[in-house]
Amino acid sequence: MDRFELDPAIKEEIRARVLGEGFMKIVQTVRRGGKPFRIAMRPVEIGGERKFQAEMNDDGRVMVKNFSIDAAAEGLEQILNQRGARDLHLMTSTGDLHLRVTKKGKQLVSRSAEMSRVAVVRPHDRVKKLPLNEFDSTALLKACGIADGSGNIRASMRGKYDQVNEFLRAVGETVKSRDGESFTVVDCGCGKAYLTLALCSYLSEALGMKGVKVIGVNIRADVIESARKMASRLDLQERAVFIESDIASYNPEKGERVNMVVSLHACDTATDEALAKAVEWKVEYVLSVPCCQHELHKAIGASRGVEGAAVFSGLLRQSILRERMCDILTDSFRAMIMRILGFRTQVVEFVSYEATARNIMLRCEYGVKPGQSGPIGEYLALRDYWKVVPWLETRLGTVLSRHLERYL
Numbered sequence: 001m002d003r004f005e006l007d008p009a010i011k012e013e014i015r016a017r018v019l020g021e022g023f024m025k026i027v028q029t030v031r032r033g034g035k036p037f038r039i040a041m042r043p044v045e046i047g048g049e050r051k052f053q054a055e056m057n058d059d060g061r062v063m064v065k066n067f068s069i070d071a072a073a074e075g076l077e078q079i080l081n082q083r084g085a086r087d088l089h090l091m092t093s094t095g096d097l098h099l100r101v102t103k104k105g106k107q108l109v110s111r112s113a114e115m116s117r118v119a120v121v122r123p124h125d126r127v128k129k130l131p132l133n134e135f136d137s138t139a140l141l142k143a144c145g146i147a148d149g150s151g152n153i154r155a156s157m158r159g160k161y162d163q164v165n166e167f168l169r170a171v172g173e174t175v176k177s178r179d180g181e182s183f184t185v186v187d188c189g190c191g192k193a194y195l196t197l198a199l200c201s202y203l204s205e206a207l208g209m210k211g212v213k214v215i216g217v218n219i220r221a222d223v224i225e226s227a228r229k230m231a232s233r234l235d236l237q238e239r240a241v242f243i244e245s246d247i248a249s250y251n252p253e254k255g256e257r258v259n260m261v262v263s264l265h266a267c268d269t270a271t272d273e274a275l276a277k278a279v280e281w282k283v284e285y286v287l288s289v290p291c292c293q294h295e296l297h298k299a300i301g302a303s304r305g306v307e308g309a310a311v312f313s314g315l316l317r318q319s320i321l322r323e324r325m326c327d328i329l330t331d332s333f334r335a336m337i338m339r340i341l342g343f344r345t346q347v348v349e350f351v352s353y354e355a356t357a358r359n360i361m362l363r364c365e366y367g368v369k370p371g372q373s374g375p376i377g378e379y380l381a382l383r384d385y386w387k388v389v390p391w392l393e394t395r396l397g398t399v400l401s402r403h404l405e406r407y408l
Helices: 008-019 069-080 138-144 155-175 194-206 221-233 269-280 295-305 309-317 319-340 373-386 391-396 398-407
Strands: 023-032 035-046 049-058 061-067 086-092 095-101 107-111 183-188 212-218 240-244 260-266 285-290 343-349 360-366
Touching: 008 023, 008 069, 008 086, 008 095, 023 069, 035 069, 049 069, 061 069, 061 155, 138 194, 138 221, 155 194, 155 260, 155 285, 155 360, 183 194, 183 269, 194 212, 194 221, 194 240, 194 260, 212 221, 221 240, 260 269, 269 285, 269 319, 269 391, 285 319, 295 319, 309 319, 319 343, 319 360, 319 373, 319 391, 319 398, 373 398, 391 398
Parallel strands: 183 212, 183 260, 212 240, 260 285
Antiparallel strands: 023 035, 023 086, 035 049, 049 061, 086 095, 095 107, 285 360, 343 360
């Protein structure tokens, strides 16, 4: 028997659970030529008939197919007969099974405790309630390259499509009760302007808000020029304005009131700069999804020797764990600082991990008393434990220090 061939008893158990009652989903990930290949299969209802849907993701290229039960059984055999190291996760109403095959062919199997879940087979031919479906977004999606010439979402852009939809959903939930004659949004680090243009149309057409203006700020001249051309093609050039500038140097025109600041994947301290601008402009709302975060890494490394931090030595030694911990600490500091400065702040997962690994959003709404002792105490305790000064604290200078110094 080939060293990667699954144990016959395991194969039979997986077949019975996938093709029997209560099946929910099976996912297997293997590596082909050093690149990941992921296949997932789940039951769906199409035209009142039970079928199976398979989604194959080959190094970012996504393909979806629907199968009859007989064809699904054949597809399952292909999954079971894959060679090489792989991970398989099977979910049913009665419990989960996880199978890992190592590079040496060792098979590690674990099963969850007995469960009692309802396996719901959802209709696949329903119209999804997505923000981009709440107005005619076809021209927008084509102009941005998210959709092809026929208006279908490109497989390679599915992740971006999901990100924009979920960001718009968060915006809608945040401003749903707001009234006013004008509403100005600044998109800090607007990139290719997918979100900027979508926000402009969504706020005015789907939410019916008046006087909407969205300002995209980016340091690259070619990106700004491309964004302006797209806005012109969509006849949005009066409401979607693009400025060539770094975030730190940009300020709105004299007398212009900014109501919301957004940033999607602004790198490292650019996210902090966007948050600082939101504070300085006295905005009502901030929605920020950070990207790569490096500023804290060296400072955390230098703190290994401080009293108490030695307990994290094993974690800090592993670069990927250290990176993720620093990401969590950075976003924690940001959330705490915004709360100290009077913003109700939530840290939420705004989109699935499959759409983007950078899926944490800081959602802030101004409206609580700044400088409360509880949030300040929590912030100082965490900051001083690690003996670091977050970049956002330095950037905000006296605005923040006048609250902190009363407790130092």
